[in-house]
Amino acid sequence: MGLDFGPSGEQDGNIITTTIDKVVNWGRKNSLWPMPFGTACCAIEMMATLASKFDLSRFGSEAIRFSPRQSDLLIVSGRISIKMMPVLKRIYDQMPDPKWVISMGACASCGGVFDTYTLIQGVDQFIPVDVYIPGCPPRPEDLIDAVLQVQEKISSGASPKGVEVIYE
C-alpha cells in the first residue's frame, strides 16, 4: 500500500505517510461494485462466482448493483447482439468514472462461435475493455482472476482503459 513510517524513521510514533492516490486506490480496489450484464451462459458462471461456493465477496466485490449509477465495474458476460449493443453502451456511459470493464468469455470478447449477421464480434469495438477472460464459458476461478487483475490495475495507479486521465 506504500505506507511509510514517520520522517524520523522511528516506529514508536503514530504517524504514517502515504499519498492520497494510494489510499484512494486501496479503497477502490477492495470495494469494486460490479454491474452484471449477463446475456448468456457466462452469466450462470458469474452467478456461481457470486454465490457461496466461490464467494466473490472474499475479494470485496460482492455488492452487485443492478444500477449502473452505483457501479464501477462492468462485467459483460454473454453474447451481445446488434440490438443489445446500444443498451450496453448506454449502461457503460451511465456508470460514473472511474470505471472498469471485464469482457467475460469468448462471445463478449470476439463473438465466439457466432460469426453471424446479428452478433457483435467483440464488445471492445464499442466500449473500452480492461480485462478479457477466455473460455466458453470461463470457470468461476477465471472470473475471480479477472477481478484480481482489475484490482492489480487499480492499485498500480493505471487509468482504466476508457479514461485518459483521472488522477491530477
Place this chain on the structure above:
Amino acid sequence: MNEEKEVEEHSKPLVLEKLEAAHADALLAQDESRGTVVVVVRKERVYAVLEYLKTDSELAYNYLVDVTAVDNSRMESELMRFDYARFMVVYQLYSYQGQCRVRVKVPVHENDLSIPSATGLWRGANWLERETYDMFGIHFEGHPDLRRILMPDDFEGHPLRKDYPLQGRGERERFNFDKQNA
C-alpha cells in the same frame, strides 16, 4: 408410435378424409412426415382451411404451435413441385382433443408475398407472424401490428432468406448509437 403407423396403413387419417370432403379444391398436395399429416394448401384458401381445422368439432386443432416459413430458392425439387413458389409458409397445429398434429404448408410466390393473417383465429399468431415477417419478409394481410420482432426496427433485409449473407452486410460493425437510443 408403432400403433399410430398401423392405424395409418389401414385407414386414411381423419383429417385428410374430412379436408378432402370439405376443401378438396384447396389442397395442392398431401404428404406424411414422421407420423404427421402434411397438407399443402392454396394461398387463397388457407384461412378457410385453418378455420375449418380449428373449429370442426371432430378435428379441433385448437393450438397453433408455430408459424414459420421456408426459403426454397436453392431447393430445385421443391420449387418445381409448386409452380416455382419461392417461399413455403408453414403452420403447425395441434389438437388437444385428438392429441395429434397437422402441418399446413402454403406456397408463396416472391412477386406476391402477402398471405392472410391467422390472428383472427389464434391471438398467438401475432408474434409468430411478426417473426416470419422479420425473417422472410412475408406480409400477413390483416395483422394488427406487423413490425419486426427480433431485428432492430431500422434493420434492412430479411436475414433467413437464402440470399442474405450469413455474416450480414456490415450491420454488426457499424450502427448509429444515437439513432437507436432515441
